[in-house]
C-alpha cells in the first residue's frame with residue numbers, strides 16, 4: 001500500500017518563489033517551451049500565457065514556427081531565440097503521430113542549450129504528444145526524452161493518455177487512478193501528475209499526493225495546456241531545489257500547480273462557464289492570494 005498526503009492551498013503557497021531585490025530575469029529562472037504545431041498552434045499560446053501569468057523570469061519559446069508567430073502575437077514578452085533554460089516544458093499540442101520531423105526537432109531543441117549548459121540536468125515537464133517520447137516508457141534509459149539525456153521528468157497525462165501509455169483501457173485507469181499512476185511512474189521513472197476531477201501526483205518510489213477536487217467547469221479544451229504552463233513556471237523557478245532534493249520536490253511542485261490551476265478555475269468560473277483565456281487571467285491574482 002501507499003501513504004497518501006492530502007495537499008492544501010497553504011502547501012501550494014509555500015512553493016511559489018517570490019522574487020526579491022537581488023533577482024533579475026535569469027536568476028528567477030528561464031522556462032524553455034517546445035509546444036504547439038501547425039495542427040494545434042493554440043496549445044502553445046495557452047501554455048506560454050499561463051507560464052508568464054504564474055511568474056517566471058523568462059519564457060523561451062522554441063516550438064514550431066506557425067505556433068511561434070501566434071505566441072508572439074499574444075505574448076510579445078516571450079523570447080524565440082535559442083539559449084540557456086532552467087527547465088523545459090514539452091509536448092502540449094504536439095501530435096502523437098505528427099509531422100515527420102517532430103521527433104528530430106524535439107531532440108535538436110533539447111540539445112541546443114547544451115553548449116553553455118548541461119541539458120542532462122535540466123528538469124522537464126512532459127505533456128500530451130511528448131509522453132510517448134519518454135525513453136524509459138519504450139524500454140530506454142531513465143531521464144531521457146527523444147533520445148536526449150535530461151534531468152528529472154514530471155509528466156502530465158489525462159486518463160486517456162495514461163491508458164495509452166500503459167496499454168490498458170481508460171476505464172481501468174478511472175477505476176484505480178492511484179495504482180495506474182504508480183505503474184506509469186515506475187515504468188517511466190518519472191513523477192506522474194494524473195489529471196482528472198481529483199488529480200493525483202505520484203513518484204516512482206510510491207509517494208502519493210492527492211489534490212482537492214476541482215470545479216467540473218475545468219472540463220473544457222485547453223485547460224490542460226494551461227496547467228502544463230503553470231507547472232513549467234514553478235519548475236523553472238525551483239531548478240536549484242529540484243537538483244538538491246530530487247523527485248519529491250518535483251511532485252510537490254506538480255501538486256502546487258494543480259492547486260493554482262483549480263483555484264484559478266474557481267475564480268474564473270464564479271459558478272458558471274469561462275473561456276480558457278479567462279482562466280489564464282485568473283492565474284496572477286490566484287498566485288497573489290496564495291502568497292498572502
Ligand SMILES: NC(=O)C1=CN([C@@H]2O[C@H](COP(=O)(O)OP(=O)(O)OC[C@H]3O[C@@H](n4cnc5c(N)ncnc54)[C@H](O)[C@@H]3O)[C@@H](O)[C@H]2O)[C@@H](O)CC1
Nearest residue numbers: 040041042043091092093094095128129160161221222225
Ligand atoms: N487549442 C488547442 O490547440 C488545443 C490543443 N490541444 C492539444 O490537442 C492534442 C490532443 O489532445 P486530446 O486530449 O484531445 O488527445 P487524445 O488523443 O488523448 O484524445 C483524443 C481521444 O478522444 C476521442 N474523441 C475525440 N472526439 C470525441 C468526441 N466528440 N466524443 C468522444 N470522444 C472523442 C478520440 O477518439 C481519441 O481517443 C494535445 O496535444 C493537446 O495538447 C488540446 O489541449 C485542446 C486545445
Ligand SMILES: Nc1ncnc2c1ncn2[C@@H]1O[C@H](COP(=O)(O)OP(=O)(O)O)[C@@H](O)[C@H]1O
Nearest residue numbers: 158195196197214215216219221222223224225
Ligand atoms: N470533471 C472535471 N472536474 C474538474 N477538473 C477537470 C475535470 N475534467 C478535467 N479537469 C481538469 O481539466 C484539465 C484538462 O486537461 P486535458 O484533458 O489535458 O485537456 P486539454 O488537452 O484539452 O488541455 C486537467 O487539469 C483536469 O484535471
